[in-house]
Amino acid sequence: MPPAPPSTRPQFDPLVVSPPLARARHLTGARDWPGLVRYFAALDHPDEEAAACRTVGGTHGSETFLRQVADLYPADPLPRVLLADRLISLGWEIRSGARAQHVTAAQFEQFHAHLRQAEQLLIAVCAQYPAYALAWYLRGITARGLELGQSEARRRYDRLAAHHPHHYPAQRQLLQQTCPKWGGSWEAAHGFAEACARAAPPGSQSPAVVAEAHFEHWSDLDGAEATGYLRRPDVRDSLLNAAAASVLHPSFRPGFHGVTAHTYFAFTHSVAGRHAEAAPHFRALGNCADEHPWLFLPGRDAAAAFSKHRASALGRG
Known part of the structure; x- marks a missing residue:
């Protein structure tokens, strides 16, 4: 980056x-x-x-x-x-x-x-x-x-994880499967994401699935309820802990997925109005980002949304 x-x-x-x-x-x-x-x-x-x-x-x-x-x-x-x-x-x-x-x-x-x-x-x-x-x-x-179905998707993930236990792209795929839109539940989605974070070695990409799970939950809500969800103290703590164990850890290696991982942390903190918490992720991103989450904001102009929230974070955070 x-x-x-x-x-x-x-x-x-x-x-x-x-x-x-x-x-x-x-x-x-x-x-x-x-x-x-x-x-x-x-x-x-x-x-x-x-x-x-x-x-x-x-x-x-x-x-x-x-x-x-x-x-x-x-x-x-x-x-x-x-x-x-x-x-x-x-x-x-x-x-x-x-x-x-x-x-x-x-x-x-x-x-x-x-x-x-x-x-x-x-x-x-x-x-x-x-x-x-x-x-x-x-x-x-x-x-x-x-x-x-959930059981077959999990079976396939487990077969992969037996040999490659912290496969971030596969964890992102199974996270989608555990969300309600694909037949899962929020309890299952957050439970899986937190389990990935707990098992991951320091500096791994894996804890970043926690941020993506919170984004998915936010996207399923509307208006003030959605913003209120990301502002919850337990969600804030979950995001901070996951970032400290992954993208903000000294041994973190960005690879091809570092931009995506930082983007979901930057997005969730920004939408919650936590500029100081979003700032280190925007600094790491520079001008690079994953477009996907920003398209969910009003106007569906990812570049404008990213630029606006980056300016707020770097100006106040």
Whole structure:
């Protein structure tokens, strides 16, 4: 996260925020399979592999290239996992991010068809490579999209966690599953987030899921009730403890997910009017941020909302 003048317009593009991810997009667009193999081999953390995988899967038109590579190297798990991710991305584009009541039957049919294709690839990889983090991570996404339920989603997460116990991207996925909008409850969502925080080593990304859980709860409320929720003393303490154990800990290593983690802390404190608590997160972010939470504020202008709250935090905090 490069330092930048606080007056500069925020940058939300993840390929700019995390420049190494742009390399993954470039190699995919260039159909450079040897280059992609070297790129993934150089990544030293499962969290970073997950971010790179999602970048490849989100590359427009990459499905033809990835199918060819998967056919060419049938024993290699990486091309199958990347192809599965691309199928998931295509399916989610068809479904859209709308609530279920606003998605048509035809959209759901195509969405599920893509996820089932991805599932077949991932099931085979998991059978051959039970500790393969990327495959189990993606199966957490397909479990939610295919509406396989809380127990199956948790089973898949537990299989991943047995080998990679503090996998932040997978924890973010299961957090979504535990929220009421996907059949869970706020008790389950907060319980899972706090459990991740308690188990995490100092300086881990994992406690940041606490901030995301509070954001999700806030987004399900309206008006004064929503603001009042984030202003509760117990919510404040929960956020402060999670930040101290993760993004504000001396051993914290941002990686590809540091911007997202800091963003949710900055957002939740800002909306609650706690400028001093939000300030260190805005300082760490500079001009970089995750766009998602800021789009939930009135006007849906993420750049304006981020800039406004950053100015308040840095001016008063």
